[in-house]
Amino acid sequence: SVFSTSNSFTIAAQPAIAIVAPSSSTQWITGQTASILWTAQGSAASGTVTITLKHSSASDAVLTSTTSASSGSYTVTTAQTTAIVVRSGYTVHIVAGGISATSSSFSVHLPPNVEINDSNPSKCIIGSSCSIVFTTVGLVSNVKMTYYKGGTNGIVVSSTNTSPYSWLVPGSLTEGNWNIRIEDVNDPNLADVSLASCCFSIIIFSIIIHCSNN
Numbered sequence: 001s002v003f004s005t006s007n008s009f010t011i012a013a014q015p016a017i018a019i020v021a022p023s024s025s026t027q028w029i030t031g032q033t034a035s036i037l038w039t040a041q042g043s044a045a046s047g048t049v050t051i052t053l054k055h056s057s058a059s060d061a062v063l064t065s066t067t068s069a070s071s072g073s074y075t076v077t078t079a080q081t082t083a084i085v086v087r088s089g090y091t092v093h094i095v096a097g098g099i100s101a102t103s104s105s106f107s108v109h110l111p112p113n114v115e116i117n118d119s120n121p122s123k124c125i126i127g128s129s130c131s132i133v134f135t136t137v138g139l140v141s142n143v144k145m146t147y148y149k150g151g152t153n154g155i156v157v158s159s160t161n162t163s164p165y166s167w168l169v170p171g172s173l174t175e176g177n178w179n180i181r182i183e184d185v186n187d188p189n190l191a192d193v194s195l196a197s198c199c200f201s202i203i204i205f206s207i208i209i210h211c212s213n214n
Contacts, residue, residue, distance in 0.1 A: 002122075003118075003175055004098060004119055010085070010207050012042050012043070013041040013042040014039065014041070014042055014130050015042030015043040015044040015045060015097055015099050016040070016041050016042060016097070016099060017038055017039070017040045017041075017044045017049075017069075017094060017096050017099050017101045018038060018039050018203050019036075019037070019092060019094060019101050019102070019103040019192035020036070020037040020039060020092075021035055021036060021037040021039045022036065022037055022092055022102050022103050022104070022106040022201075023103070023106065024104040024105060024106065025106075026104075026106035026107075026159045027106065027107050027108075027109055027137075027139060028081055028084070028106065028107070028108045028109070029081070029108075029109055029111055029112075029138070030081050030082055030084060030086060030108060030109070031078055031082045031110065032078060032109055032111070033074070033075050033076060033077060033080060033081070034074060034076040034081055035073065035074075035075060035076070036063070036073065036074045036075075036092055036094075037072060037073050037096070038052060038072055038094055038101070039072060040069050040070065040072065040096055040097075040099075041162055042097070042099075043094045043097040043098070043099070044069060044097040044098075044099040045069050045070045045096070045097070045209075046069060046070070047068075047069055047096065047097055048065065048067060049064070049065075049067050049069045049074075049094050049095065049096040049107075050062065050064070050065040050067055050071055050094070050095045050096075050098070051063045051067070051074055051092060051093070051094050052090060052092070052093045052094075052095075053089050053090060053091075053093075054090065054091045054092070054093050054102075055085075055087070055089055055200060056093075057089075058085065061080075061083075063076060063080060067126070069097065069203070071097040075161060077114075080162075080198045081108070081187075084108050085108070086108050086109055086110050087107070087108060087189060088105070088107035088108075089103055089105055089107070090105065090106055090107065091103050091104070093107070097140075101197075104175075106164070107199070109136050109138045109139050109152060110138040110186065111137070111157050112136075112137060112138035112140045112187070112190055112211060113136070113137040113138060113190070114134065114135070114136050114137075114138075114140055114143055114183065114184055114190055114191065114192050115134060115137075115182075116133070116145075116182045116192050116193070116194050117132075117134060117135075117178055118194050122151070122190050124167075124169045124178075125169065126169050126170075126171055126173055126175070127169060127171045128168070129166045129167065129168050129169075130167045130168075130169050131164040131165070131166055132145065132156065132163075132164060132165045132166075132167055132180060133163055133164045133165075133184050134163045134165070134192075135163065136163075136184075140184050140186075140190070141161060141185070141186070142159040142160060142161045142184075142185045143159070143160060143182050143184060143185060144157065144158055144159060144182070144183050144185050144188075145157050145159070145160070145165070145167075145181065145182050145183075145185060145186075146179055146180070147178050147179070147180055147181075147182045148178065148179055148181065149176055149177065149178045149179065149188075152168065152173075156180065158185075159185050172210070179193055180193070181193045181194075182196045183185075187188050195204075
């Protein structure tokens, strides 16, 4: 038989790039690092990638153009996320080896925080409704509030996002200075307590009727 063998040659993978993160469920927090992840193959896995943050109502922001395409990851710095405007509708665009990919739309939020207004309430009346004012920031959906004085404590409300919150002061409480603690229902470490110097007073309201024989 007669045959001939060629020199060896390479069969390369079809060039492609796919973004793993961010996804549609991603939520970046300003002032915190964020991860961008991708997979690349073929010619798209060589050289470097250019990663751009895009939004329909803002100019494109190039996050990096020197990261290796084969690394598959880039960490967005705190300085970069601090400069991002808080809103939804962002996408990440990656270009490598002439191949591009765009992520699903995701949102950017402020760091979560809860804060109680130290002057509201300043005074509550036992057996009456008392208005408690608080604010939430970022990804805080609902808060839990408790009251306490020394070793005595109880729940104002287990979960609410209504501020001001109308609290019916229990008749079992005694007169004196009390504190309110507010916390994220999903993260009890994210909390605020009314200042001891600004704590509110609970009083007993009474009406005295003087009778006369005249």
